[in-house]
Amino acid sequence: MGASDGDSRNEARGAPDAAAADAAPRQASDEAARARAYLDLWERHLVHLAIHGRLAPASGAARRP
Amino acid sequence: MPAAPHRVGQPSPLIFHLGVALNAYGQALLMAPRADSASFPWIDGLGTERAGFADLDQIEVAAEIAARLAATLRGIEIWQAHPYRRSLPDAPAVWSDGCSRLRDFGAVAEATRPDGSVVLVVPSLINRPYILDLVAGRSLLRWLAAQGLRPLLMDWGEPGPAEAGFGLDDYGARRLVPALAAARALAGGPVPVIGYCMGGTLAVGLAALLPEDVRALVTIGAPWDFSAGFGIAGAMRTLIRSREGRRADALLENLGAAFGMVPVSLFQTLFAMLNPMQAALKFQKLAELDPHGAAARLFVALEDWVADGVPMPAGAARDLLVGWQVRNLTARGSWRFLGARVDPARIRAPALIVSGATDSIAPPALVRPLAAALPSAKVRVARTGHVGMIVGSAARSAVWRPLAEFLATHGG
Numbered sequence: 030m031g032a033s034d035g036d037s038r039n040e041a042r043g044a045p046d047a048a049a050a051d052a053a054p055r056q057a058s059d060e061a062a063r064a065r066a067y068l069d070l071w072e073r074h075l076v077h078l079a080i081h082g083r084l085a086p087a088s089g090a091a092r093r094p
Numbered sequence: 095m096p097a098a099p100h101r102v103g104q105p106s107p108l109i110f111h112l113g114v115a116l117n118a119y120g121q122a123l124l125m126a127p128r129a130d131s132a133s134f135p136w137i138d139g140l141g142t143e144r145a146g147f148a149d150l151d152q153i154e155v156a157a158e159i160a161a162r163l164a165a166t167l168r169g170i171e172i173w174q175a176h177p178y179r180r181s182l183p184d185a186p187a188v189w190s191d192g193c194s195r196l197r198d199f200g201a202v203a204e205a206t207r208p209d210g211s212v213v214l215v216v217p218s219l220i221n222r223p224y225i226l227d228l229v230a231g232r233s234l235l236r237w238l239a240a241q242g243l244r245p246l247l248m249d250w251g252e253p254g255p256a257e258a259g260f261g262l263d264d265y266g267a268r269r270l271v272p273a274l275a276a277a278r279a280l281a282g283g284p285v286p287v288i289g290y291c292m293g294g295t296l297a298v299g300l301a302a303l304l305p306e307d308v309r310a311l312v313t314i315g316a317p318w319d320f321s322a323g324f325g326i327a328g329a330m331r332t333l334i335r336s337r338e339g340r341r342a343d344a345l346l347e348n349l350g351a352a353f354g355m356v357p358v359s360l361f362q363t364l365f366a367m368l369n370p371m372q373a374a375l376k377f378q379k380l381a382e383l384d385p386h387g388a389a390a391r392l393f394v395a396l397e398d399w400v401a402d403g404v405p406m407p408a409g410a411a412r413d414l415l416v417g418w419q420v421r422n423l424t425a426r427g428s429w430r431f432l433g434a435r436v437d438p439a440r441i442r443a444p445a446l447i448v449s450g451a452t453d454s455i456a457p458p459a460l461v462r463p464l465a466a467a468l469p470s471a472k473v474r475v476a477r478t479g480h481v482g483m484i485v486g487s488a489a490r491s492a493v494w495r496p497l498a499e500f501l502a503t504h505g506g
Contacts, residue, residue, distance in 0.1 A: 064154035067129055067147050068162065070140055071122045072375060077137050079369045080454045084329040 097174040103401025105170055105373055106362040115166055115374035119159040126150045162378055169377030172385050176394040182227055185235075185247065189276040193251030194269045196276055199227075200244030204236040210244040212281035213501060214274055216293035216300075219265065219410060220361050221403050223249050225484055226290065229395050232485045234494055241498050246277050248293070252404045258354060261409035262296065262417075266432050270300055278307055284443075286310035286505045288497070290484065291456065292317070292414060295424060298464065299431035301441045309505035311445040311468075312497060315480045317456040319425035319463035320418060325454070327368050331419055339420035343412055350408020358403035360411075369454050396485065425463055438467040444504045445471040448483060448493055455480040472500070 078084070097104075105111050128134050129147035136144060189196035200208040215235065217223035226247065227233045235245045248270065253260065260268075277285045284307050289297030294316020301308040323332055334342050349356045366373065376393075383390040406414075423429040429436045445468045449461040458475060465471040476483050476492035483493045 060151040060154045061158065063147065063150060064126075064158045066143075067126065067150055067155065068119070068122055068158055070136075070143055070147075071118075072371060074137055074140055075118055075371050076369060076375070077140075078325075079371070080325045080452075080457070082137065082325055083323065084326060 095171040095175045098177060098179075100179045101174055101176075102398040104174065105377070105397075106359060106401060107366060108170075110363065110366050110370075111373040112166075114370040115163060118371055118374075119163065123152060123155055123159060126152050126155045162374075165378040165381040166374045167377075169380035172380055172390070173377070173394055173397050176385065176390070178391050178394045178398075180224070180229070180395060180398065182224075182230065182233065184249075185227075187249075188246065188280065189273060191269060191272060192256040193254050194273070195249040195251060196273045197247040197249050198244070199235045199239045199247060202236055202239055204233075205239035205244070207242040208244065210239075210242045211501070211505070212244045212246060212277050212285045213238065214277045214285050214287045215245050215247045216270065216287060216289040216297045217248065217250070218291035218293050219250050219404070219406060219414075220292065221399065223247055225399050225481065228399060228485050229392065232392060232395075232489075234484055234489070237490070237494055238498065238501075243498070243501065244280075245288075246273070246280070248273050250404075253355060253407050258407055259409060260407040262413040263431055263433075265410060266296060266299060270296060271304070271432065274300060274304065274307055284309040284505075286312065286501055288312040288314070289316055290314045291480070292418075295418070296431075298424075298438055298441070299429070299436045301443060301445075302436045302438055303432045303434055303440075305440055305442055308441075308443050310443050310501065311441060312448065312500060313445070313461075313464065314448040314483055314493065314497075315450055315453055315456045315461065316447075316464065317418070317424075317460040318467070319460055320420075320422040321425060322457070322459035324457065324459060325368070326370070327454070330367070334416075334420050339416040342420060343416045346408050346412045346415060350411070353405070355405035356408055356411040357405050361403055361406070362401075364415075365455070372454075392485070396481065425467075438464065439469060441468055442470070444500075446474060446497065446500045447471050448474045448476060448497070450479050450483045451475050451477050453478075453480040453483070 125134065127150065129150055130144045134144060185197040185199045186201050187195040188198045199205060200210060215226065217226060227235045235247060238245045250265070250269065286309050287297045287301060289295065294313030295318060297311060297313060298316070301311045320331060322328055346356055349360065380390060380393050383393065417423045417429065424436070427435065427437060447461060447465040449458045451458065462473065465473045474496055476488065478486045478488050478492060483489055
């Protein structure tokens, strides 16, 4: 959900100017919350991979001739 | 913000911690526009949340990344400038040899029975043993002493010229066996042995080869079978195994020749690699805490301990990193200790094997096979990590009390 999408929706609904002005910070806040949620998940992803991920062949499979 | 003059150590290796964080968050920023894509490589279980990340605003992601990096640096500064300084006095020694001491926690102020049942406690060689006696209220050894036991802590000490040529077998024969004899003399008979981390693995060797001297065995976060290939640690072991550990062996030998010992920084780098983002994330948490509060104080105490490692003789490092970790001599039944092959099946003493469910240093896959190899072992899985089993908020209920109950039943 980009910023321009939200603006368009307000215009389509014929929202008054004051309501649109209120919506802008709320939308920015939503976007910031989504950015935080994405980074939280990214961090969990990296930690899980580091500890539990299968990052190499099973023992001995990487042995060279 | 200048570092407090008494500060012990620093985040090491700092360039690694900061570089990893920059790189990881940079990847997150670059990949943000595709976070909701089916081809985004989320690990299993996390991908279900991808739909919520359609059309992320990269400016917001960048701003949040900047805030997290700033919090990481702020957390490091808070630690470095914190006034905390460990003040618990060392317990007096009842035996010593070279740099090693056997410290008597029956003689600390918290002890309720100075002549209580003797328990030998064997910590890791990599870090100093005061993780078991970190701060008042989070000291496993003082708590055991308050329960009426008499813990005797094997304080390995910082190796000097006398220990420069030591391998693990030397530490066993010349330090651990005499310390066990001293403990046995004080007790008037065999004693329970508790081992933490690699100290637990050494305790297995001790109990297998001197079964008449060990009344009960407890290991906490003690790795045994290194064949598991999970995570970065498993990947590193597999890659090093592909050359049968010869290069790692030579590297450790050369480090020992160049520096006299294998430097602390090598172990700190290896630990950092196990979970590269851990440092950035934990310092972000510190930045959120009240710097004057108890949680921040405990955090600083723990970080001081993490940074306060000891160098290791090259022979011992080779035994640990190549013999155990790479060649898996322990689980393969080929580990020789005190002049004989260590066979856990010889241990007749009752055993309690404690494993941390989120332990990244000795994960359950490395710990549980020991229980299977012992004739009589109970397994306890604590919902915490490697250090959390000793000093975490859940340690008392998840580890300390079950440990005391086990000792009360089996020889404490």
